Amino acid sequence: MQPSTFRLYEAAGHTFAWLPATLQIIELDAVHAEAAHLLLHKIEAGTGEVVAAVDGPIAAALEALDNAGFSSQQLKVDQAVLEAEPMGFRISLTENCDFACEGCFSTTALRQTGNPLRTMTRQTLESVLDEVIVPWARRRSLRLHFFGGEPMLRFPLIKLATLKLDELEQAGDIHPISFSMTTNGSILSDDRIAFFTEHGFDVGVSVELTPAIHDQIRIDLKSRGTFDRVVQAYRRLREFGCTSHVLVTPYPPLPDNALDAFAQLLERFPGESITVNTPFDGTTLGWLGAEEHLSFLLGAHRICREAGVSIDSALTPILSAISSETPRLSPQATTGNQIMLGIAPDGQVVRSTHKFADAYAVDATAPKLPATWREPCRSCEAALVCGGPNEEYQVATGLDVDDQKCTFHRRALPLLIKDLHVYRAE
Template sequence: MKLIAVPHQFYGGEGESLIHFNEDTLALTELDPIHRELLGDFAEARTVDEVLAAREGDEEIAEVIDELVELEVVAAQMPAPPVAVFKLRPNVRAFRIVLTEKCSLRCAECFVVKHADKLRVMAPETLEKVIWATIPYGAKRRVTYHFFGGEPLLRFDYIKRAVEIAEEAVANGDIVRPLYTMTTNLTLLTDEIISFFKEHDVKVGVSVDGPEEINDQLRIYANGRGTFKTVHANYMRLVEAGIDAHVLITPNPDFLDELPYIFNSVLDAFPMKTVTVNTPLHFDTVQWTVPGAEYAKLLVQLTGMAREYGVSVDSAASPPLAALAGNMKREGPCALVCDTVMASVGPDGSMSYCSQKWHPFLTTPFGGGETTLQTPIHREDECLTCSARNICGGPCPAYQRIASATLDRNKCAFMRSLLKEVTENLAIFESL
């Protein structure tokens, strides 16, 4: 039987070690020098006897070859090659419901500022239709309702009605009790809202983009006044009420070099268990607007910083890291693991299988709980041999359809660089 080295990369580990990355199984293995040397003997398919003969029958070499087989770094056949075009069949487990595109703020980089004359609000009857249509998705497994905007607290009445419908379905046995979450700028908080959050265990994500001197350049009221003091005071009201709250940071490209300082300042000021670092995207095309290699390095650095606070980080690195941790290939670019995704529901009530974008190109009418959307994803030739292909999940179908392009180069650079950064900083991730 002939053996051949599986597709792999070597990365520098901590110190002088070298880490073998199995591109198919996603396993990271530190190899000894003799293992690395012998692996080169199997660059082409060869029998064990052929390799031993070339090395004058050294019995110790035979034991090392057995270890290579056990480590699955050589195999009897190459893994099946990836296909150039595949169908994304997302399994929706969460709904980001855009209650309104209007907002109480005028943040510098937000689409609200750029499209103020075209902002939509979901009609009450549309809201009810949407919630009832999503009930079948949670008949057997818990789904998440994520209230979004604009600023969703401008339509707190809608949030109350949506939860009322869902709880009615729970009482009737039609749905497993959902998880309620939201993203808010938290400038409109009231005692009534706090009581509601506590009663229904709503998990609250609060947008903050840095310490006061940076946040108040970016997240401002219409009159130009900064929001930090108001948001921080309201956040502490949530904490005192025992509500699960966390901060979402969206890095501004102009302050990217200061992201570690921003991150540290936010963790100092806001108690939380998890912090989210959003990826800056072009609103119209969902193209990444940050340099991928630099961003990968920064996110690994932030993960190490967060450990000092006992805080976990949710970011663009989370899905590929989950794939590496579980040795589980990502089935698509939108999923955390397997094919599970968050869909977004626009103000018109149509469902998009992109959590970031409710563009008409991406939407489909609601059906029953078995509704699926088969979205073609086209891989370039370089995708088929990319070392990061199985932690990436493939090109973004939303970007492909909206931008009429195939690859987001910043995202590609991020995924490839992340592998290098992880292997050089394994101690950060071993206990996560």
């Protein structure tokens, strides 16, 4: 094991060890907590001497931590506040959209609350760039993802941010930034596509499984279907050489030929990757982990593997953990630093751009201490491919675990293992 930078935090009578390199946060038992503090003393003393005058269990725990490679001058006690280490930011430029899609987890849901939809101003974006994005970009390379609503409604802001950050990168003031965007594809004019191509954007276009389903769900504000317009826009993206892919959400009930339809979708929208989203509509929660849903996801992964297309779905973290033989110890990612912080239209930095955003708004420089595993997770057969409870869910609901997430992972594993050779990385 490589030496790991780590920090200790005391909170509510508990001791947590935070490993930024792998985004793991581990609650220590009393023995390991005391040993960790002794290890701190050993590190600060700058000697290789074993701390003396400790009992057997503490000495064994100290030796275990030492042998695991923990070595850091950054080990310190704080007030239960972790420094965020985002690998990127998802900027929600507006909650408005020129579509009125049925079951949209963002715009449509917000409209139903009766609250006004927010739109980011130029002044807010400039503040976000100066106070959040640029300081982080001086420390590391970042991903910047423009989101909505429909982000193309605020294209001038996309252009402003891209040009400013490119200029800073060319001057050597910041690390490289990669740009991406999710759009409904309705207003992708040639000049804008040329801009995205020039600046290396990865453009994701939202579609539905079949043209008929698309025209039923993805309607414009005049209740017209939009499939033909989206196909045309996607073709232009590919003709310009812009990196692009599609995102599809398999809402129930699926058509009888769902996997055939998925294969046809790959042909209609050629690309190097595809994203299969999880439905967020409250009426479809029972769909998560249902046999039909899991069979579709497994089949989609098989089809993509045969076609040489990368796929991202709710199964991806499970497959990644299994194929790399790397336990998933955090709900954020399997390995590496994978936190994407969101930035809401009012400039607030949040752990999620939608769903739990209002319940989990945090300061950009001091996100709250992530929740740790609860007792149900410690004995769960899916723990090491699930990563434990989602902190946003815990904060928003006050519950320890998300039963829907638990059900999904527990039902997915037996089906996956039957054909493990198909999905395992070569």
